[in-house]
Amino acid sequence: MRALTVAVMLLTASPRLAAQTPAPAALEWWSEDSARVAFVIAHGQARHYPQAVIWSPTDSLDPAWLSSFEDSLNTSLAALRRLIGGPYAWQRIGIRPVVYFFSPGRFISHATGQDTVFIALRHIQRGWAPFLHEAAHELLSPPAPFFPFEYSDTIAGEALAARFPFWLNEGLPDYLAQVIVQQTGFREGDVFEVGGLAHVDSTCRVRLSGHRRRPEIAAKLGSVGRLEALYTTDREAVAPTFYACSQSFTKFVAGKIGVAAIVGLFPKITDGSWLVALERGAGAPLPALRREWLAALNVPDDWPE
Numbered sequence: 001m002r003a004l005t006v007a008v009m010l011l012t013a014s015p016r017l018a019a020q021t022p023a024p025a026a027l028e029w030w031s032e033d034s035a036r037v038a039f040v041i042a043h044g045q046a047r048h049y050p051q052a053v054i055w056s057p058t059d060s061l062d063p064a065w066l067s068s069f070e071d072s073l074n075t076s077l078a079a080l081r082r083l084i085g086g087p088y089a090w091q092r093i094g095i096r097p098v099v100y101f102f103s104p105g106r107f108i109s110h111a112t113g114q115d116t117v118f119i120a121l122r123h124i125q126r127g128w129a130p131f132l133h134e135a136a137h138e139l140l141s142p143p144a145p146f147f148p149f150e151y152s153d154t155i156a157g158e159a160l161a162a163r164f165p166f167w168l169n170e171g172l173p174d175y176l177a178q179v180i181v182q183q184t185g186f187r188e189g190d191v192f193e194v195g196g197l198a199h200v201d202s203t204c205r206v207r208l209s210g211h212r213r214r215p216e217i218a219a220k221l222g223s224v225g226r227l228e229a230l231y232t233t234d235r236e237a238v239a240p241t242f243y244a245c246s247q248s249f250t251k252f253v254a255g256k257i258g259v260a261a262i263v264g265l266f267p268k269i270t271d272g273s274w275l276v277a278l279e280r281g282a283g284a285p286l287p288a289l290r291r292e293w294l295a296a297l298n299v300p301d302d303w304p305e
Contacts, residue, residue: 111137171250
C-alpha cells in the first residue's frame, strides 16, 4: 500500500515538476568580445604572418608548439584562400589577413564578420579549436549587412533570418576546412566529433536517424531559417547532429555543382537569388536534392517540407 501511495504521489507530482523545468536561455557568446580584445592586447602579444595575425596571452601556450602551429595555420589558410578562389569583389575581408584572438574564458569560438576570429584557449588546449572553420566564415562574408544580426532594423533582420540558409552558412565552412585538412594535414579541432570528410555521412546518418528531435533539426537542413535551439542553452542537444548533417549535405551539393559554384552562392544570399542559382546548377529543386541526399544516407524522409 505504501508503495502504491508513493507511486501515485510521483505521478500526480510529475506535471508540476515538468512545469518547473527552466526554459532554454539565450546564448550571446560574442557580447564580451571587446573585453577579450582589451585583455589579450594588455597581457599578450601579436605574431604577424601573411595570412594571419595571431594574438595570445603571454605564456598561455607552449612557445615551441605555437611556432610550429602558426606556420601550419598560415600554410593552411593560404590553401583555404586558393580553394575558395578570388579575391572576389564581394569578399568583405579582401586580401587582409584573418586576425585571431586566443582568449581565456568559457565561450563558443566564433567569427565576427570583421576580419576577426575569437578562439577559446580551453578549446586549443583540448584540441577542439575550429581555426579553419571560423576563418572560412570571414572569407565567405559579403559586405555588411549580410548576417541577420547586422541589421539595425530588427524587423528586417528577422525577415532575413527567416529566409537565410543557416545549414549552408555552417556547412560550407566545415566542408572547406575538412578539404584543407586532407590537403595539408592541419590539426583542425573536431568539437562535435564528426570524424572528418571520410565519416561525416555515416556520423550524420546515425545521429539524425536516432535523434529524438529529428523533425526539428531536419526541417532546417536544405531549407531556410535558423534552428533556434543552437542559440540557447539547448545547443549541446542539437549542435552535434546539425553541424554533422549540414556538412554532409553541403558535401553532397558541392559534389553536384562544384566548390566554386557553391562559394558563389554567398553574395546571393541577401537578395534570395542563391536558391535559383543552386537549383539551376544542380539541375533539380532543393527539396529533390535533399530527398536524394537522405536516400543515399538511408535516413527516413518522414517530416513535412
